[in-house]
Amino acid sequence: MLNVAIVGPGLVGGALLEQLAAHAQSPRFASLPIAVVGLINSKKMSVSAKPFAAEDLKQWKTAILGSSAAAADLPQFADSLAALKGSTAVVDCTSNDAVAELYPLWLSKGLHVVTPNKKGFSNDISLFRKIQQLSASPQGPAVYHEATVGAGLPILSTLNDLVRTGDKIVKIEGIFSGTLSYLFNNFSIPGATQKFSECVSVAKSSGYTEPDPRDDLNGMDVARKVTILGRVAGLELGIDTLPVENIVPEALRGVSSAEEFMKRLPEFDEHFKKLNDEALASGSVLRYVGMVDGVNSQGSVKLARYALDHPFASLKGSDNIIAFTTERFPNPLIIQGAGAGAAVTAFGIFADLIKVCERFGTSPA
Secondary structure, eight states: OEEEEEEOOSHHHHHHHHHHHHHHTSGGGGTSOEEEEEEEOSSEEEEOSSOOOHHHHHTHHHHTSSTTSEEOOHHHHHHHHHTSSSEEEEEEOOOOHHHHTTHHHHHHTTOEEEOOOOHHHHSOHHHHHHHHHHTOSTTSOOEEOGGGTTTTSSHHHHHHHHHHTTOOEEEEEEEOOHHHHHHHHHHSSTTOOOOHHHHHHHHHHTTOSOSSTHHHHTOHHHHHHHHHHHHHTTOOOOTTTSOBOOOSOGGGTTOSOHHHHHHHGGGGHHHHHHHHHHHHHTTEEEEEEEEEETTTTEEEEEEEEEETTSTTTTOOTTOEEEEEEESSOSSOEEEEEOOOSHHHHHHHHHHHHHHHHHHSOOOOO
16 A cells, blocks of 8 residues: 655645545555555644545545644654555645755655655755655655646656657747746737736736736746756756746836736736737747757746747647657657646646555555
8 A cells, every 4th residue: 555645735735635535435446555644734743554534534624634633743744654564655735945855854764755846856956866866766765746847747757758768858848837828828819909917917816826926927937847847858957047037027026015016017018018019910929938958958938939820829728738849759749738726736646646556566455
């Protein structure tokens, strides 16, 4: 059986618990025994030698992390998990730097790591290398982080397959942000009349953006994903050296609040309209993209133009789209679909847990 412990059971972690609860009650459990034995949030934690009941997982806030649960202590949590029988995977559902820095310690204790947290794979490259080194043995422990790029889309698994089979990566190019995909799919299309500030306002009210849209528009989330892709492809990229085009107007980067930013954004609608008009006049549209150049060992994040017949130009909604150009795929291999959202991110994590389960034993407890 694969024991699973979740750090930070919030939106994504809660969706994962729902999926794992359904799995525990499914006939598939007999061949893929994956059970939750630990939960920890910022205040409470609980570790059990036996799997939590499916009904308790559905009410985890009260049934598992209620008033009787122990105070949160992450080192003690890891020690308790390491003492359990069988294989145990820690799922980090936070976006916390300090938690990501614990991955080497967890791996040294024999714990597998599965996570959507980008920080461990895009922060200082020394941490990335240490994680790689500790998870290099086929005997484990293992690290899977498919959901760090594109949520549940098979992006990293595809890239890993290309690299492991000896294909040469020429270029990886894509729209990696659901927020920026939605914005430019609605703003930069022939015949559209909506102003850029209006698009941002709709996206914010619809829950597509971060509470402060500048956290999307500054491009750093895309930069982290480009860094991860580049590193998995074997390049030494870092977010500190990656050219990133911040499309937040410079005058608004230092304003004190998201409310003030939204209030003043209409002042710059003409700026964005000019960029869009120039693109449309040349038969193109604007798209915010990340790129890994495998030939020159570099990457970039920028607002770019794409011809109307390009796959990126026809994207709809908030989908992600990624194109792999390689020696074997001179006509790009394209992956497209929902690249954000709790349910699809949880799916990506769950799929990684199945991989761990299949590698390290699936016999029922």
